[in-house]
Amino acid sequence: MLDLPAADLDAETAAYFQKCMEKLGFIPNVLAAYAHDLAKLKAFAAMYNDLMLAPSGLSKLEREMIAVVVSSANRCYYCLAAHGAAVRQLSGDPVLGELMVMNYRAARLPARHAAMLDFAWKLTETPHAVVDADRAALTAAGFSDRDIWDIVAVTGFFNMSNRIGIGTDMRPNAEYHAQAR
Amino acid sequence: MLDLPAADLDAETAAYFQKCMEKLGFIPNVLAAYAHDLAKLKAFAAMYNDLMLAPSGLSKLEREMIAVVVSSANRCYYCLAAHGAAVRQLSGDPVLGELMVMNYRAARLPARHAAMLDFAWKLTETPHAVVDADRAALTAAGFSDRDIWDIVAVTGFFNMSNRIGIGTDMRPNAEYHAQAR
Amino acid sequence: MLDLPAADLDAETAAYFQKCMEKLGFIPNVLAAYAHDLAKLKAFAAMYNDLMLAPSGLSKLEREMIAVVVSSANRCYYCLAAHGAAVRQLSGDPVLGELMVMNYRAARLPARHAAMLDFAWKLTETPHAVVDADRAALTAAGFSDRDIWDIVAVTGFFNMSNRIGIGTDMRPNAEYHAQAR
């Protein structure tokens, strides 16, 4: 694991970490890893919070499902552990979390979710081959252009964070494994 | 192309776009595309500017070389056009830009750059297979742990932005093609 | 799910299923699925029980680790659920089970296990490329020729059963998910 010494936290970051402790009981290791450089940490957290928590035509659970399916394609241990837990928690369905980790095609998903995840998988595995017909399949499944943006953006984001997790050999907090089983 | 109506620019964004016009003569289409939602635009710009422009053990040219090689692996038209131009410009070597677009292995690179780009390629193409030995090869090529973080982070970022470019069918500004030929 | 009507159980099979109920509390769905044809069920069970339970230079846990890593490569939901649970149970280490499901390369394994799983992965993903050097790596890691046979045989077996699980859309028993968390 790439272990860079943490910077001194400024007030904003200290408050953010404090909020993590209160809400989660721990500071996610991805934030601790980024804490070697506060500018990088803030940029990452701002993008993450906007993508995963801001209003969107996609529910928070849907965004977490994309997160796990992308991480499954890329086999990122950190993100599978952390976001697999989030799917279990948000859905109240532990089996759904396992299915997203193991193979989303084995889940008996409604057409909307199958289309969404088929797109995310293709954009992850063979981005060069994505064409208008792929976007049209999302439109046909009821997604607006803004929804498509959000599917693309979440897919893109986890293709980034999977590579940061794997590239730095990041370890998930132990707490994730037992959550919402 | 996914064409979402631009939001009203706030003062900060208007100033940023104004600075683009002054420095580049145009507003990069990726920023225009993000302008449908200022929170997303700002998060993207903050991360981009930190990664590509802030102090780092990697030169700006090295970061642009990674950007183009990742985009070559993923075959992202937008990023190859925009960052291919950046490599030509920063290096003063138009052929180097072409080599990064076409196949970096054909370039006769110093060992440092070959190691850096081999790592970026592997983390892009087969992230699941990256192991300690891959990081050790970077250390052996003279990169510090912080440099490795930056190689990982730039590689990750363009794996995101390539998918945003392709997923939304983004078009590069016409100006890039002729720059620094 | 391919749902073939069960045959009438003969005494031997009924006793086997009874033993499952006593030891596990349920009949594994793979056995129920095979029960449409007792000859097939018996052949499958005989091979499975010999491979996974008979004396071997590989511990039962090691055999289950191979089972999960092969199933991870092939993304078989049934086998990941069932054998992931077995790794958690036999090792007493729930995180090890998750690591085998998600990406065994992220586990900090002793050299013996890394060599064993690297071989199983390669024989699964690119069987055509396996050569003497791959067997030599197992020998160097301390495996005897008979151990290598067993690694090969377990890897082969799960390449079969993964395809039976996926090809018939088999569903794991609900009990596996919560076991040994």
Place this chain on the structure above:
Amino acid sequence: MLDLPAADLDAETAAYFQKCMEKLGFIPNVLAAYAHDLAKLKAFAAMYNDLMLAPSGLSKLEREMIAVVVSSANRCYYCLAAHGAAVRQLSGDPVLGELMVMNYRAARLPARHAAMLDFAWKLTETPHAVVDADRAALTAAGFSDRDIWDIVAVTGFFNMSNRIGIGTDMRPNAEYHAQAR
């Protein structure tokens, strides 16, 4: 080649080998290789004989065609030699055997066989991507659910035995090469 010393044959195995000598003129090397452990040999032979010789909606030739196409995908020398000979023999058409070895898509097959082999190929090469639509294509080609089970089971079996053949570097008996040319 992994060469484990043969166990002392019990009466049942000796009789089985005797029957091979009478019917084939030789003992298939796969059986000789398994003879280091009679329990393993019997489990393998029981499964093989049930799958390839028991009554089924698939003819014996059809099962051998699947065997060769799976072995072609995995490039298993042993199985291609042995089962290529079986296709030549059962079909009385030496060119059909060559086509199954070389590329089944070049054969001008009836729709039933094309559907059967397309399914076997996909389940072999990209098992994770097999979905209901793939089974539906078999149903549309006239296969019953029990036939689909058999297609899946034969495909699975040769994905196992190919890996045992390659993993132990097994050599086909010289007799196969000239059979039924």
Place this chain on the structure above:
Amino acid sequence: MLDLPAADLDAETAAYFQKCMEKLGFIPNVLAAYAHDLAKLKAFAAMYNDLMLAPSGLSKLEREMIAVVVSSANRCYYCLAAHGAAVRQLSGDPVLGELMVMNYRAARLPARHAAMLDFAWKLTETPHAVVDADRAALTAAGFSDRDIWDIVAVTGFFNMSNRIGIGTDMRPNAEYHAQAR
């Protein structure tokens, strides 16, 4: 770069090289590389000139588009540099040349060209999977059987020359990079 000493040019070859100098201002390095053996040079030049310059239902630009797309799939620096320039020149559209190098799917091509390049890409990347339906798609796009021959032949030729370029580490003439920008 594989650098074999040039043979003494015979009159025919000297005239051919002279013509190159007059028309292009330089001798393409591929011809210089082949000049170590005049029989090989003449066979290569004869095939190249027939394929790319002789009358055909495909325009010269269309043949060059195939050349670049095949070279993009194979990532051949020499051919991308040389034939990318040819597309720019013949089309008078520098951006079209870039699109063929970077990702032809991002170009908004007429259906005829999309069909032609989809076929060339598939025949390059997965030749074993090409079937009648792929040829039928060309027929549906208006190509005659003779046109299909020419698409196949140009695709085949650049799959050869890409491998000669890469295999011998051939360097493109510097002149190509700036042409027709």
Place this chain on the structure above:
Amino acid sequence: MLDLPAADLDAETAAYFQKCMEKLGFIPNVLAAYAHDLAKLKAFAAMYNDLMLAPSGLSKLEREMIAVVVSSANRCYYCLAAHGAAVRQLSGDPVLGELMVMNYRAARLPARHAAMLDFAWKLTETPHAVVDADRAALTAAGFSDRDIWDIVAVTGFFNMSNRIGIGTDMRPNAEYHAQAR
């Protein structure tokens, strides 16, 4: 099969076909297929005859071994049938021909041939990844620069002709199958 009407043969071509009849007893279908256009036929035959029959540091058998291994990678029925026969004939070893078709790695080849075929396979399957180290492995195995040229050229040629065989659905002459068994 793409079936273009043959052109009227000129004297040179008629004599060439006559020679085929005398030496082989038939006209190879690839030549018949090319006979729709004599310029194309002559260019193909000239290149083929030079590559496969002219003096070289590689024996004719070695060149045919490369031909079959490349055709095995690409799964070209025509070339595997025709050149598999050539390997059987030139080597007097029918099993060697089968091994080249099925998986050359299963053959127990001298180091020279293993190095030659490993290079041909890599240049066929992942041309973009071939680097100086791959050429150095050939040098270390005793090949001169001119030999390397010939390995590259034969590999390239069959990457072309495989795609012409598959792309036009060419059928091998029936005679090949039984030759030299």
